[in-house]
Amino acid sequence: MMLRCVSRVLASGLAALLALGSSAHANEGAGAAGSDGVGRLVCAAPGGRARVEDGSGWVAGAADTVVTAAHIFFPAGETIDPRSCIFRLYGADGTVRAAARVRYMRSPWTDRRMRGDSAQDVAVLKLDHPLAVTPVVAQPRGLGAQAVRLLSFPAGGGDGPSAASGEAHAFPLGPVHDAVAGLRVSEPGRLFASSVASAPGSSGGLYVARGGMVVGVHVGRMCSGGECFGFGVRFDAALMAMVAAVAADQAPPPLRLASR
Structure with a gap:
């Protein structure tokens, strides 16, 4: 095949x-179920280049916890330190209504043996402060x-x-x-x-x-x-447990990511 x-x-x-x-x-997401906590990740590109908009995420479990895809932080064989990223929520008029910097990330992909496995391509982020939004309940x-x-x-x-x-x-x-x-x-x-x-x-x-x-x-x-x-x-239960751990701030300390 x-x-x-x-x-x-x-x-x-x-x-x-x-x-x-x-x-x-x-742009028909305004008012959709769960859309209040869906936002955009903006990260510094590897090597300190201009800031780029990398992907989406959503607040879940706690107002300072975000679920997203892990591969966002590992583009083209490089790595992005999650602490260089900001999570933004937007208002109906397109302006930024809330933003917070990422404190740390928990993901199976931080283990190089897991990296590249689509079944493990998920990350949970801890923000540096809670956002004024109701977290998604899953x-x-x-x-x-x-x-x-x-x-x-x-x-x-x-x-x-x-x-x-x-x-x-x-x-x-x-x-x-x-x-x-x-x-x-x-x-x-x-x-x-x-x-x-x-x-x-x-x-x-x-x-x-x-x-x-x-x-x-x-x-x-x-x-x-x-x-x-x-x-x-x-x-699933594995992702739910990871969200619960980060929501309770039980995740391990931030990893020092380095380019390959």
Whole structure:
């Protein structure tokens, strides 16, 4: 079976991305369930270059705790110190209504043996102060086919959350380790597939089902044969435990990240 990645999530050196219609990313997230705590991460690029907007995240567990995708901090084989990042929430008019610097990050990807594994591509951030927002409340749940929305900040999408709609369903692949394609999935049961359109910057966004039930965190897109689909990490017991530990400030001290 031929696999290829179409996102920097799994193969940051590949330039090919799916061409997505702009209508899928209309700024229609305001008022959506959970959108109040969905924000944008802005980090200093490796080597001290100009600041860049890297991805999305959402406040969960506590008002100073954010869930996002781990690969945001490991672009193209480099590393970004999470303490160089700021998490921003925006108002309906596009202005920054709240911001906080990241104190530390907890993620399986801080272990180099885990890095690059899409089933572990999640990070929980501790901010330097609480934000005036109600944290998302999530519970581990099984995932059948269901309608979902992806709340995120795709690049070029403006200063408000995008809400793209589609369907989430079971991840269609088994364990994979394809060095040529840049793809590794150790635990496919932690992932789900999605028909929701996404773009660079959507990584770390929040998938919600009807009634505001949290489904998981957006990771990226891939292709298998002629079929391309988005995928995310389910909000399972392991992720819930990691969020609870960071919310209680029980995470280990910040790691000193260094470029390879």
